[in-house]
Amino acid sequence: MAEIVDARGLSCPEPVLLTLETIKKLGKGEIEILVDTDTSRENVSRAAQSMGWQIVEVQQEEAWYRVKISKD
Template sequence: MAEIVDARGLSCPEPVLLTLETIKKLGKGEIEILVDTDTSRENVSRAATSMGWQIENVSEEGSGYRIRIKKD
């Protein structure tokens, strides 16, 4: 089961910082990040890929996005 990072309602750079904190804590696996702005979606995706994680899926959810990232 994926770890959930709920960053809705937070402005950058908080969603990125929460994502990076979870990436460092887990090391590998799956993480789902919930964000509510296009900017947060782009910045979180960029930060995850820079850490060697793959973007598995980005889906619209309500007024925001669910970003699923993975690292084996």
């Protein structure tokens, strides 16, 4: 089961910092990051890729995004 980082309502760089903290804690696996702005979605995706994680899927929900990342 994926770890969930709920960063909705937070301004950058907080979503990125929470994502990086979770990446460092887990080391590998799956993480779902919930954000509510285009900027946060892009910044979280870029940060994850820079750490060697893959963007599995980006889903737009009603007023927010679910970014799924993984690393084996």
